[in-house]
Amino acid sequence: MSSPYEAAVQRLIDSFGRLPGIGPKSAQRIAFHILKTSSKDVSELIDAIDFAKSNVHFCEICFNLAQESQCAICSSNSRDRSIICVVEEPKDMVAIERTSEFKGLYHVLQGTISPIDGIGPDQLRISELLKRVTQSQDLTQDLDLTSQVVEVIVATNPTVEGDATGMYIARLLEPFGVKVTKLASGLPVGGDLEYADEITLARALEGRLVYA
Amino acid sequence: MSSPYEAAVQRLIDSFGRLPGIGPKSAQRIAFHILKTSSKDVSELIDAIDFAKSNVHFCEICFNLAQESQCAICSSNSRDRSIICVVEEPKDMVAIERTSEFKGLYHVLQGTISPIDGIGPDQLRISELLKRVTQSQDLTQDLDLTSQVVEVIVATNPTVEGDATGMYIARLLEPFGVKVTKLASGLPVGGDLEYADEITLARALEGRLVYA
Numbered sequence: 001m002s003s004p005y006e007a008a009v010q011r012l013i014d015s016f017g018r019l020p021g022i023g024p025k026s027a028q029r030i031a032f033h034i035l036k037t038s039s040k041d042v043s044e045l046i047d048a049i050d051f052a053k054s055n056v057h058f059c060e061i062c063f064n065l066a067q068e069s070q071c072a073i074c075s076s077n078s079r080d081r082s083i084i085c086v087v088e089e090p091k092d093m094v095a096i097e098r099t100s101e102f103k104g105l106y107h108v109l110q111g112t113i114s115p116i117d118g119i120g121p122d123q124l125r126i127s128e129l130l131k132r133v134t135q136s137q138d139l140t141q142d143l144d145l146t147s148q149v150v151e152v153i154v155a156t157n158p159t160v161e162g163d164a165t166g167m168y169i170a171r172l173l174e175p176f177g178v179k180v181t182k183l184a185s186g187l188p189v190g191g192d193l194e195y196a197d198e199i200t201l202a203r204a205l206e207g208r209l210v211y212a
Numbered sequence: 213m214s215s216p217y218e219a220a221v222q223r224l225i226d227s228f229g230r231l232p233g234i235g236p237k238s239a240q241r242i243a244f245h246i247l248k249t250s251s252k253d254v255s256e257l258i259d260a261i262d263f264a265k266s267n268v269h270f271c272e273i274c275f276n277l278a279q280e281s282q283c284a285i286c287s288s289n290s291r292d293r294s295i296i297c298v299v300e301e302p303k304d305m306v307a308i309e310r311t312s313e314f315k316g317l318y319h320v321l322q323g324t325i326s327p328i329d330g331i332g333p334d335q336l337r338i339s340e341l342l343k344r345v346t347q348s349q350d351l352t353q354d355l356d357l358t359s360q361v362v363e364v365i366v367a368t369n370p371t372v373e374g375d376a377t378g379m380y381i382a383r384l385l386e387p388f389g390v391k392v393t394k395l396a397s398g399l400p401v402g403g404d405l406e407y408a409d410e411i412t413l414a415r416a417l418e419g420r421l422v423y424a
């Protein structure tokens with residue numbers, strides 16, 4: 001026989017095998033778990049997938065994941081609307097939120113510019129970022145100054161694609177007089193000089209600080 | 213906020229995180245994949261889970277996974293019904309099928325005796341194995357001799373629990389005059405003496421063969 005499993009079991013294994021980071025062995029393990037576990041737990045999994053898929057959309061402002069038309073951060077009154085932090089994915093936003101250091105808004109690009117994968121600026125939410133910045137400047141000519149965007153922090157990943165995307169965004173926003181900053185590169189806290197790669201160490205040297 | 217994600221997203225991450233071998237990072241990655249991917253692919257995953265869960269049962273003879281009341285192997289006419297190979301899980305059966313060396317039937321224990329996990333012989337399909345062996349002997353007194361079980365090959369994993377379970381089964385079947393064998397332990401083909409652990413090497417010595 002071509003597949004040693006019954007068709008339904010093989011189909012279940014294949015379905016899990018298509019998820020990211022799940023190889024054939026893990027897919028098999030998960031499939032057996034599903035078949036062994038209580039129907040209640042399996043229904044809960046199916047419901048969670050179904051509910052999330054039908055109720056989670058992108059925030060109309062920042063393109064973070066949202067259950068309403070705007071995400072919890074964009075609709076919050078306690079955030080500083082003058083600073084936008086640009087990230088690649090929702091999980092990067094979560095990482096920054098965990099620091100509790102940032103009180104501004106976000107903008108989720110949903111990827112990075114990567115010509116190899118056929119992803120150019122148009123596939124990302126870059127034009128929407130530009131619109132947010134320019135619209136805030138128009139509005140504030142008549143209205144409150146507090147919602148004018150004064151700084152955009154580019155928090156893309158410190159990779160070739162992330163850096164290139166950041167550079168692209170910085171050049172794009174240049175004409176609009178908004179301050180564009182990027183995250184500092186350097187040694188991770190608790191890290192060890194000996195184990196730092198050359199590029200990280202070079203960046204740490206380049207960005208060296210004077211003792212206050 | 214306690215969870216930085218929307219409730220539906222967090223619930224999706226948690227649901228995947230409960231599957232075996234999926235840590236928090238993988239669960240997050242899978243959840244984002246689900247939210248990004250087409251609804252068609254997600255429906256296919258849900259259907260596969262649902263269909264398998266409602267249509268896959270245990271084979272009434274060998275307790276392998278089956279879509280009908282009997283699995284494909286038990287209902288096949290081309291298998292040798294006089295030899296039963298006892299395995300722990302369906303995936304072990306699949307591993308043996310891959311060798312194309314075995315043409316008999318299987319018996320899936322659905323685990324091993326493991327007092328630490330509270331699993332005794334009664335939680336496994338051992339009594340059902342005994343019944344298969346004894347019933348085949350009864351039947352063959354009047355009927356065909358071909359379906360009498362003459363050999364039980366114990367193919368549990370070469371672990372403490374697997375070996376103990378095998379030993380238990382061998383003792384249990386002793387009074388019924390059926391031949392009980394176990395898989396050979398020794399050096400894996402393509403392996404290296406230098407890297408073999410002592411126990412494997414000791415077993416290889418113990419089970420040494422005379423050149424034919």
